[in-house]
Amino acid sequence: MMLIHGGRIASAGVWNGEARDLVIAEGRIRDIVEPGSVTGDVERISAAGMLIIPGLVNAHTHAHGNVAKGIADRWALETFLSWGRWTMGHDTEHSQVAALIGAAEMLRRGCTAAYDMFGEYPLPSPEGIEAVADAYQSIGMRAVIAPLLADRSIHQAMPGLIESMPDGVRDAVASIAYVGWERSLAACRETARGWRRPADRLKFALGPTIAFHCSDSFLTGLRDLARENGLGISMHIAESKPDVIASLEHYGRSSVAHLEALGLLGPHFVAAHSVWIDDADADLFAKHGVTVAHNPAANMKLGSGLADMRQFLDRGITVGIGTDGSRSSDNQNMLEAMRLAAFTSRVIGRPPSDWISAPEAFAAATIGSAAALGWAGEIGRIAKGYQADLVFLTLAESSYLPLNDAIAQVVFCEDGTGVDTVMVNGQILLRGGRFTQFRPETLARRVEAAMDAMWRRNADVKASAQRLEPHVAAYARELTQRVHHINRFAGRRTAVDGPL
Numbered sequence: 001m002m003l004i005h006g007g008r009i010a011s012a013g014v015w016n017g018e019a020r021d022l023v024i025a026e027g028r029i030r031d032i033v034e035p036g037s038v039t040g041d042v043e044r045i046s047a048a049g050m051l052i053i054p055g056l057v058n059a060h061t062h063a064h065g066n067v068a069k070g071i072a073d074r075w076a077l078e079t080f081l082s083w084g085r086w087t088m089g090h091d092t093e094h095s096q097v098a099a100l101i102g103a104a105e106m107l108r109r110g111c112t113a114a115y116d117m118f119g120e121y122p123l124p125s126p127e128g129i130e131a132v133a134d135a136y137q138s139i140g141m142r143a144v145i146a147p148l149l150a151d152r153s154i155h156q157a158m159p160g161l162i163e164s165m166p167d168g169v170r171d172a173v174a175s176i177a178y179v180g181w182e183r184s185l186a187a188c189r190e191t192a193r194g195w196r197r198p199a200d201r202l203k204f205a206l207g208p209t210i211a212f213h214c215s216d217s218f219l220t221g222l223r224d225l226a227r228e229n230g231l232g233i234s235m236h237i238a239e240s241k242p243d244v245i246a247s248l249e250h251y252g253r254s255s256v257a258h259l260e261a262l263g264l265l266g267p268h269f270v271a272a273h274s275v276w277i278d279d280a281d282a283d284l285f286a287k288h289g290v291t292v293a294h295n296p297a298a299n300m301k302l303g304s305g306l307a308d309m310r311q312f313l314d315r316g317i318t319v320g321i322g323t324d325g326s327r328s329s330d331n332q333n334m335l336e337a338m339r340l341a342a343f344t345s346r347v348i349g350r351p352p353s354d355w356i357s358a359p360e361a362f363a364a365a366t367i368g369s370a371a372a373l374g375w376a377g378e379i380g381r382i383a384k385g386y387q388a389d390l391v392f393l394t395l396a397e398s399s400y401l402p403l404n405d406a407i408a409q410v411v412f413c414e415d416g417t418g419v420d421t422v423m424v425n426g427q428i429l430l431r432g433g434r435f436t437q438f439r440p441e442t443l444a445r446r447v448e449a450a451m452d453a454m455w456r457r458n459a460d461v462k463a464s465a466q467r468l469e470p471h472v473a474a475y476a477r478e479l480t481q482r483v484h485h486i487n488r489f490a491g492r493r494t495a496v497d498g499p500l
């Protein structure tokens, strides 16, 4: 048994800076007691001068993006996807190194669990998935690991994109060889069957990236695999305006309506981004118990627009918060993601009573994201019986001087500077801002070697992506300027305002 004493605690809906001691046993919170009320011979961890919050939970990230931070400045989503293979994992060392960078960054900033849709090209491998799981295990975080899946490239998927390219460029598209969906499905089935990780620490899930980048045969195969094995599914849904317009052209209905018809939606389904979701789609989310993973930083960085978190909360839809991958946003700081979730809700023309409050943003980044990972009732709260996944923040930092409202100051002021101690499952992984078991200094050498190998191997991918870029960008821009019945650009400009 362990006693965490002398601290203050904050947990959505219940605690907001009250002084309490925590009794931890077998990795869980056994009791929450008045300060000093436990005496006798127990292991004591001091939290004097600290605010203890539940570990933040990242509802959406991509391990492979961690090696690509800073390389994509003025790319809209479609250009970003067109360049996708350039920095994607091609071997297990690359995948593991990328995952370690992100896991260490998340933990250092108070995040203790993540939903990771990591990518390998040309198809996911059981070894790559296990290498990412090993990375999270060595840092000590919990994770849901869902390989990114598609059986056609963005160029093949977006109606009319290839036809819009000049003759001399189309051959660059032909060089992008996606393997048949049967092989990807087989790799996922093999991984699901061989999965031996403790289910409360590391779970396997499925990540078909974007609906129309996958054939219906692939999607229904994944649906069945998920049902047979109790797996979660996460997808990028209505992330950009070109994405929803292309979906409508491809299916003759929204991707959400199409996924419903295929039987993919359900409480196990996490809809990442969900920026360009109209009321009919939101109603389908509510009807099927879908959880939304809101990624405000990436939505702004890629110019996708601003998701309307209130649209989901009003319907009783659970919303979690994610950073998205570091290629698009470009960090893994859940504190920043939470702050942006609150801020972006205020610039879309809704009245102040609809703005996402600090407690709502905090609840989404803890309880909401925990539900997205399938760990509702296990993590995301400081409550009896919950896992002891805890973050101690230093109250002597300027963010808390003076301490007026603990949760509001975590959301609006904390940037990670105050993170002192991080615990997962009752085990201290960071103390005094330093990792207790992970050695960051050895990571830098591995990163350097993995990157050398990647740039050499992907030189031709770069040349091909450079040729495609202006054509993809022009095509996406044309779709962006079309009239659509909802608008998610800042300020809620509509067709009446004229083309953007």
Ligand SMILES: [Zn+2]
Pocket: 060, 061, 062, 236, 272, 324, 325
């Ligand atoms: Zn994503």
